[in-house]
Amino acid sequence: MRKNSVHTAISKWINSIEKGQIRSLSRAITLVESTCIEDQNRARDLLDGALKRLNKNGHTPTIRVGISGPPGVGKSSYIESLGMHLLSLGFRVCVLAVDPSSRVSGGSILGDKIRMERLSTQVNAFIRPSPSQQVLGGVTHATQSIMSLCELAGYSVILIETVGIGQNEGAVADMVDCFVLLNQPGSGDELQGIKRGVLEFADVLLVNKMDGATKYLAQQTLQSLRSTSQLITHSLKNYQVPIIGVSSVEETGISESWQAVTKFLEQATSIGYYEHKRQMQQKQWFKKLSEFYWLQYLHSAKHSTPLKNMLLKEMQSGKISILEAAQEFTRSLLNN
Ligand SMILES: Nc1nc2c(ncn2[C@@H]2O[C@H](COP(=O)(O)OP(=O)(O)OP(=O)(O)O)[C@@H](O)[C@H]2O)c(=O)[nH]1
Ligand SMILES: [Mg+2]
Incomplete structure (x- = not known):
């Protein structure tokens, strides 16, 4: 293809992403994730055009929220409930899965587990599972690009699921505006383990499974976390990390947890922390x-x-x- 026609094709592609055409967005993400050199060159042109378009048209930055926690804590279930809640508030929601540990785990942790049956049928929701495992330059680089493409497609909230096994949280926490950590109902010993590792990254702490047979244990976990909350230091001065009990199955505490996210973002914006974080991300x-x-x-x-x-x-x-x-x-x- 001649240079001009390539340029026109890319420009058309960007137009259709901006119009919210899911197929165009999906194809663009596949291109960004490709390891083939030719694809990477096209991806670079596409992304460059997309970023210029984002700047030119002054798109409102999408709210980017990382959702992490140990395997099986209920991240996908929580995202589905939160996603449905956000749709009811008028947001357009995009869900991405990032598995920075993929090279160690073989990428099987997230795999096709993010089914989200209700959310996936909604017109204003877009769900994209784990990126391919061999992305050149790492999944972090690809995720940043994918988030910008989703922003261009008009998604107002991006939720990123990442499994928390102790080392991944930092990479994802660095990419998002707010980092939500889900906790299992569990014993004090397990909490000590969590505290040492990942609590420092959390902007909002949740205890999931506050229902049925796990309700009592979840309440105890919540109390135990709250009683040690003064030990949790946050880089935003005078910010007290909220600790909230939720049930992703019964959908309780979901709106409260979103209020906690928006409150954090407001506070972070008011003192320039948000702007600083975005600059660090750049x-x-x-x-x-x-x-x-x-x-x-x-x-x-x-x-x-x-x-x-x-x-x-x-x-x-x-x-x-x-x-x-x-x-x-x-x-x-x-x-x-
Ligand atoms: N009782 C109860 N079960 C829940 C809740 N949330 C999730 N579960 C169950 O916990 C199990 C794991 O849920 P997922 O949402 O797949 O958990 P996940 O953290 O995304 O799991 P991985 O992606 O494999 O790390 C499933 O059997 C869910 O039905 C909840 O609020 N209450
Ligand atoms: Mg999951």
């Missing part, structure tokens, strides 16, 4: 993108193949070490 994204382009260059630099082969030979014959070979190769790319 900085982080810039870093990720630079790494991504660097990797892309590394993999596509055909002129370096003879040198690579020579270094490999020298390495295999024991003339140079693997470290020397890798450094020499990197240096040669930098000098080109």
Whole structure:
């Protein structure tokens, strides 16, 4: 295709995403997630156009909320209930799943588990499961791009499900405006475990399964968390992290939990914390993108193949070490 016609095709594609056409948005996300070099080049053009369009048309930034917690705590169930609540308030809702641990777990944690049967049939809801596992530059970089595409498509709230197993929370907390952590009804010992690991990232704390057979335990957990709430320090000065009991099945506490999110955002906006966080996200994204382009260059630099082969030979014959070979190769790319 000639350059002009490529440009027109991309422009048309962006128009239809902006009009909220689900198929165009889905195709764009698939492109962003592709590991094929040709696709990545097209994805870059598409994303560049999408970001320029977002700036030009002054879209209202989408509220981005991360929802995390241990496996089986009820993240998907909570998102479904919250999503339905948000639709009733007039929001357009997008659900993404991020599994930064995918390389370790093989990506099976989230997989196709986010069914969300009610939400998925709603016209104003868009649900996208876990990104493909081999996204070049990492899922974080891809998720940032996908969030911008969803923003262009007019979604006013993006909910990101991520499984919390102790190390992932930071990566997702850095990408969102508000981080909600779900807790299991459980013993004091388990709470100690949670506290050490992830409580520091939480802007809103929830105890799920406040119903039926688990209600009593959930209430105890809530009390136990509340009694130690002074130990939870938050980087927003004078902000007391709310601790709320919810039942995603019976849909109790859902609207209260959303009020807690909006209250946090209001407070964060009023003292410039929100703006600061968005700037930090841009900085982080810039870093990720630079790494991504660097990797892309590394993999596509055909002129370096003879040198690579020579270094490999020298390495295999024991003339140079693997470290020397890798450094020499990197240096040669930098000098080109
Ligand atoms: N009683 C009760 N069960 C719940 C509630 N929320 C979720 N569950 C149940 O808990 C189980 C796990 O729910 P999910 O929503 O899939 O949990 P998840 O945290 O998304 O799970 P993973 O994505 O596998 O980490 C399911 O059997 C749900 O029906 C709740 O509020 N009350
Ligand atoms: Mg889930």
